[in-house]
Amino acid sequence: MAPYASDDSTTAGEADEQRSGRRKAARYVVPVTVMGVAAATIGLVPALADSGDPDLPKITAQQLIEKIAKSDVQQLSGTVKISTDLGLPDLGGLESSLMSGAASQGEGGSSADPTAKLTELASGTHTLRVAADGPDKQKLSLLENAAEYSIVHNGKDVWAYDSKSNEVHHGTASESGKDQRQQPPATPKDFAEEALKAADETTSVTVDGTAQVAGRDAYKLLIKPKQSGSTVGAITVAVDAKTGTPLKFTLTPAGGGSAVVDAGFTQVDFAKPAASTFDFTPPKGAKVTEEKAPEKGLEKGFDKGEAPRPAPESLPKSEEDLGKGLDGMKTIGEGWNSIATFDTGGEGVPSGEAGGDLGGFMNSLGDKVTGKFGSGTVFSTRLVNALITDDGKVYVGLVTKDALVKAADAGK
Numbered sequence: 001m002a003p004y005a006s007d008d009s010t011t012a013g014e015a016d017e018q019r020s021g022r023r024k025a026a027r028y029v030v031p032v033t034v035m036g037v038a039a040a041t042i043g044l045v046p047a048l049a050d051s052g053d054p055d056l057p058k059i060t061a062q063q064l065i066e067k068i069a070k071s072d073v074q075q076l077s078g079t080v081k082i083s084t085d086l087g088l089p090d091l092g093g094l095e096s097s098l099m100s101g102a103a104s105q106g107e108g109g110s111s112a113d114p115t116a117k118l119t120e121l122a123s124g125t126h127t128l129r130v131a132a133d134g135p136d137k138q139k140l141s142l143l144e145n146a147a148e149y150s151i152v153h154n155g156k157d158v159w160a161y162d163s164k165s166n167e168v169h170h171g172t173a174s175e176s177g178k179d180q181r182q183q184p185p186a187t188p189k190d191f192a193e194e195a196l197k198a199a200d201e202t203t204s205v206t207v208d209g210t211a212q213v214a215g216r217d218a219y220k221l222l223i224k225p226k227q228s229g230s231t232v233g234a235i236t237v238a239v240d241a242k243t244g245t246p247l248k249f250t251l252t253p254a255g256g257g258s259a260v261v262d263a264g265f266t267q268v269d270f271a272k273p274a275a276s277t278f279d280f281t282p283p284k285g286a287k288v289t290e291e292k293a294p295e296k297g298l299e300k301g302f303d304k305g306e307a308p309r310p311a312p313e314s315l316p317k318s319e320e321d322l323g324k325g326l327d328g329m330k331t332i333g334e335g336w337n338s339i340a341t342f343d344t345g346g347e348g349v350p351s352g353e354a355g356g357d358l359g360g361f362m363n364s365l366g367d368k369v370t371g372k373f374g375s376g377t378v379f380s381t382r383l384v385n386a387l388i389t390d391d392g393k394v395y396v397g398l399v400t401k402d403a404l405v406k407a408a409d410a411g412k
Contacts, residue, residue, distance in 0.1 A: 054210050054217040056241050061205045064221050064239055068192055071244030075272045077131040078214070082263030084123055087382035110289035112162040112169035114151055117142075137278045154278040161280070168282045171291035192237050192246035195223060202226050202335025213238045213247040214265040220248075225336035229403045230254060231383050232336055243270060253382045260383050332407055339397035339407045346392045369401065373408035 059067075111117070120126070120142070129141040141150040147164040153173065160169040199205050208222035218238040225232055231254050238248025247268065251261040282288050329342040366377035369387065376389035378401045386396040387404040393411070395404045 054212055054241075056210050056217055056219065059207060059219055061207050061221065064207055064219055065196065065199070065205070067244040068196070068221075068237075068239055068246060071240075073243050073245045073270060074134045075132060076245070076268060076270050077273045077277070078129070078268035079266045080128040080130055080263060081125065081266050082121065082128060082261070083125040083259070084121060084261050084263075085258055085382065086122060086260060086384070087380075088123055110160075110162075110167050110169045110287070111165040112149070112160045112167040112289070113291075114160050114169065117149055117160070117162065131273045131277050133273050133275075133278065139278055150280075152278055152280045154280065157280075159280045159282075161283075161286070166283065166286045168286045168288045169291060170288060192239075192249065195235050195237060195249070199223060200335055202337075208236065210241075211238050211248065213240075214268045216247060216268065217241040218247050225254075227335060227337050229399055230336035231385065231398050231400060245270075251383070255382065257382070332410075333397070333399075337397070337399055337403060339395050339399060339404065341393065341395045341407070341411070344392040344394065367401070369405055371405045371409045373405075373411065376408070378404060 127143045129139075129143065131139045136153070136155050138153045139150065141148055144164070147162075149162050149164075150160070152159045152161075156173050158171040158173055160171075161167075202225060204222075204224045204226050206222050208220045211218050211220050218240050221237045221239055223235040223237070233252040233254040233256070236248065236250045236252075237246050239245070240247050247265050249261065249263060250259050252259050329340055332339050332341060366379045366388075369376055369378050373393075374390055376387050376393075379386045379388070380401065383398055384396065385399060385401055385404055386394065387401070387408060388394050389408060393408065395407050397404065
């Protein structure tokens with residue numbers, strides 16, 4: 001990532017102290033930023049404002065869901081415009097630094113690392129170019145002012161290139177076409193399927209008319225929580241009438257206002273992309289960073305379903321420590337009111353004289369709350385709320401602050 005704006009005017013020692021402070025702050029903000037970035041990543045599903053209401057044959061919600069499920073589009077290319085407004089606090093650029101620091105893999109990380117670079121999609125408006133040719137070939141490019149960032153998946157190789165810094169990040173898919181850790185899914189169908197996972201008895205699913213997206217006729221699938229207490233107002237997915245491919249995804253919050261995520265194909269073509277689209281050779285002089293293999297502890301906890309390790313005895317100070325806490329994560333509630341909870345095993349957000357400047361900084365971002373559980377701090381976005389209790393327990397969900405307090409009280 002680019003240097004912090006203040007680094008140019010500080011001495012080396014001062015810069016080190018600032019970075020150390022940011023790293024300390026990051027470990028408290030991780031539950032909020034990680035969930036916020038997850039919400040933003042879901043927003044890669046293409047969406048675009050309607051430009052007409054085509055006259056299409058009637059279809060039921062179940063038939064439209066089946067149409068999505070049966071869609072087998074393997075090849076496409078197009079341009080996507082995405083706008084994300086999670087309502088993250090304005091920290092003068094520090095929020096992006098915190099998210100990047102939480103996602104990057106150590107001090108020696110590359111600016112081209114997708115886990116850090118793609119956090120930029122958590123806010124603002126961006127233009128993407130996407131292409132896919134089956135499960136083994138995908139490309140995503142983030143267009144910036146006089147620069148471009150691209151991720152290319154071709155067979156076993158996953159390349160990421162940042163033209164601004166002339167850095168390359170190289171990873172190897174553990175199983176061709178099935179490893180999604182190193183690059184975002186390439187087709188809109190992947191994201192629509194994620195949204196439809198919530199379509200259970202707690203969900204209202206209807207067909208809400210038709211639309212035209214990127215010049216193609218589409219049906220609109222409307223997904224809404226039946227329960228109160230969720231921060232999600234509605235999700236609209238525009239589905240291509242011919243291929244069943246999702247072309248549009250808009251997520252609006254229960255609190256009203258503009259969409260949290262509004263992204264969409266401005267152009268799409270279902271023809272086979274040229275083979276050269278997925279070719280990549282590191283440019284001359286580029287710095288190439290090889291991705292490290294995932295930590296065995298994380299694989300054990302998340303991928304193989306083995307018994308979780310005990311929670312750490314103190315606040316997580318590294319990705320490994322954070323993984324220990326997340327390994328014991330539980331889900332309470334159901335449907336849209338589900339809340340993820342885990343115990344860090346340590347203290348919560350610092351406060352008072354003991355917290356110093358960091359405590360004051362963190363408390364300025366959140367709201368203090370009390371209940372039967374004791375006291376804690378709630379950090380909020382327009383979609384995700386997270387409660388960190390003073391004894392180190394974390395509650396995160398697409399739910400209201402009151403719902404988090406109620407869940408914490410029930411846990412006592």
